[in-house]
Amino acid sequence: MPFIKKNLFLSLAVTFVVNVVSYHHIILYLYMALSITNLSKQYNAEKTAVSNFSLTINKGVLGLLGPNGAGKSTLMKIIATISKPSGGSLLLDDIDIVQNPNSIRKVLGYLPQDFGVYPNLNAYEFLEYIAAMKGVGGKGLRQRIDLLLEGVNLTADAKRPIGSYSGGMKQRIGIAQALLNDPKVLIFDEPTVGLDPEERMRFRQLIADLAQDSIIILSSHIVSDIETIADEVAIMQSGKLITHAPQHEIIKQAEGRIFEVLLNNSELNAFKHQHKVIDTARQADQIKVRYISTSGSAAPSSIPVTATLEDAYLFLTQNNS
């Protein structure tokens, strides 16, 4: 009996350890979080790209907004491990990815803003090459590449040198390469550049699918892309985080500040000096002006309108500057 007891105990212990080890990945993917704490990147005494940036990113889509030079791309490069921060920490769960960049690289998909391709390779060969870099291989690779190419609608052109591709086709190759290793952290820097409206729509759906079990960080100048994709939005300006919240909370910050008014042509210039004009649209012989009232008081004859993410973004960045 003691022998059976001992064996049973041993077997239970082994089972427990095996389960803990094998579920570690699942646990890791279930509760995966990227914690950025006091991150900064300083190129020289005068140029600071990212300053004291703190944020925790969970599964889902984080939309990153900010004017040009806000530090979005630098932040993404740091997360993608191709740029070293000057200070602060970056943890994927409890692993310091500044010190151990290879730990995130295994589960990373990165689409840079201004990437290139090898023009002499065809799409299939290029993806095979990137797969080799990512350490993805085996018998399923060919089928995986076929399906990815089919997914981005490049099957018909897979045997043509990429050098002859249009901008949109290259962008689609970029998207395919990012998905090669079934990434758990996806970084898309201006992913919809060069895509036509239909492609953009499908891309949004793809992101929504991927967001089920990945952390997705996406920057775009097209606020409507962020608006339809992102669960949470972070707005950056001059290297700093202005705000980070779910979309509706960010929009709430601009509620009661957005108005529309009908003006004559001659009044428009003077109006622009007093208010931050977001949009203008011609209506018969007048102009419908959508604007932000920073003080909260509207111009005469104005009608308050529901704020959008774009309104909130413009309101917050203007306020901050």
Next chain:
Amino acid sequence: MQYIYPIIKADYLQRTRSYSFLITLAITIFMAYSFIPAQDASYTTLSANGYKGAYNSAWVGYVSGIMTTIMLSYFGFLLINSGIKKDIDTEVGLIIATTPISNFKYLLSKQLSNYLVLLTIAGITFCVSIGVFLIRGTGYPFILSNFILPYMFFAVPALFVVAALAVVGEVFLGKRNILQYIVYFMLCGICMGFINSKSEASASGLFDPFGLSLITKSVTNHINTHYAENIKGVSFGFIFNGQKVYKPFVWEGLNWSALFIGSRLVWMAMGFALVYISSLFFHRFDFKQALSAKKSEKEAASISLAQPMTKPIGMNKAALPSLTFNYGIYPLVKTEFLLLIRQGNKWLWLLNSGLWIAMCFVPLNIAHAYLLPILLFLQVTRWSELATKEKTNRVHYFAYASYKPLQRMLPAQILAGIVLAVSLCLPVIIRCALAAGIYAIVDVINGAIFLVLLAVTLGILTGGKKLFEVFFFLLTYSVLNKLPVTDYLGSLPHQNMNLGLLLVLALNLVLLLISFVARRYQTRHL
């Protein structure tokens, strides 16, 4: 002219504001210093059948001017022949194509910026030549005109023609760099043939863009008259004869004839004319024009296939096969090798094959000392792209963000390069093996590895291809001229073969270390 000045200025600044240009200038200073060898040096740069000039102002100034003209005419071409290519790569060309600037003005601005780059280098060798004269001072007076005039009448016009030929090469041969080099060096070889020609026309410099036939005639006349000799010509370039004792003679320089100066102007006008003719054929960044009708149809068909978006982005993630990870470097080596093979014009492989086969049949010493360095040099654009292509093609974002780029990517590039280099050396290796020349086999393999590591290291350090290309040209030139210290393939007899072998091996280790340290930094500092 006022409109093209800003273009020339921008182009010149763009080329000269780089680390590789700084390194080029450092090499220039070293080269300029070596143009005037010390009295006990084992080489000379201008010799006339055992005679060598005393180091007065005329000799130092003229030799420096001549060597600058020759060396810059050769390797300067490699340095400047990518002005238009840069505009294609950066797509600035597309913007230029939409501006009102005429083809001629655009090409002229390229030629003039080429020219300014070469003149900058020539200016440095000029200053160094004066410094060397003062350092090596043998008591002769310093006469400034003896330094200025050879530069003004040899280097200045010749470099103008080189700058024009670089433009012509880019217009007519486009991205076929190797073909440009072959044609250009053949042209230079023909022109060099005129230097020792005895005809009146060549003596006046009419058929000699370098203008060096004048100095050849003057030196031979001087020696034949004063020393009762009957020498036929002089030799230029780095000539290694061990510590041969030369008979000194005092030479006071040239009397410049109006005909000669006129001939320089004719050559410069020819440069202008060549640029003008090229402008009539310039693609103006519209490459479809250059396609053959058949190719155009094929291209159009493939584009029309690509246009319709029948099924936009979207995929069933669940249908993707499960991932298998393989962190070995074999697939990377395979693709790197494929990229190496596909680089450049495929017709060049015909020439490569010809040389490769020739190495199987010509005497082994000729295959080893001449054909092999030439064959390896013909692959110069492949080597120079080995570790720079990810940056020039902007694929480095993917490469550096991939798993262990330093431990996998860089070794894969180096291994692919070595596989190709050793394959090219195979006829010599096998023949050495048959001749039981174990040292020679190790030497060749060691040299092939050195070449790859040199390309990788210079590529990583400078981020560009030019420095390696120029350096490799100089190396090949020196090897073909039997300069012992540059014998990286071990084709020359040495007093101590082990030492040479160990030296290359040590260099390989240093290069390997530098390339890894530099790439390690780059992968985290984009």
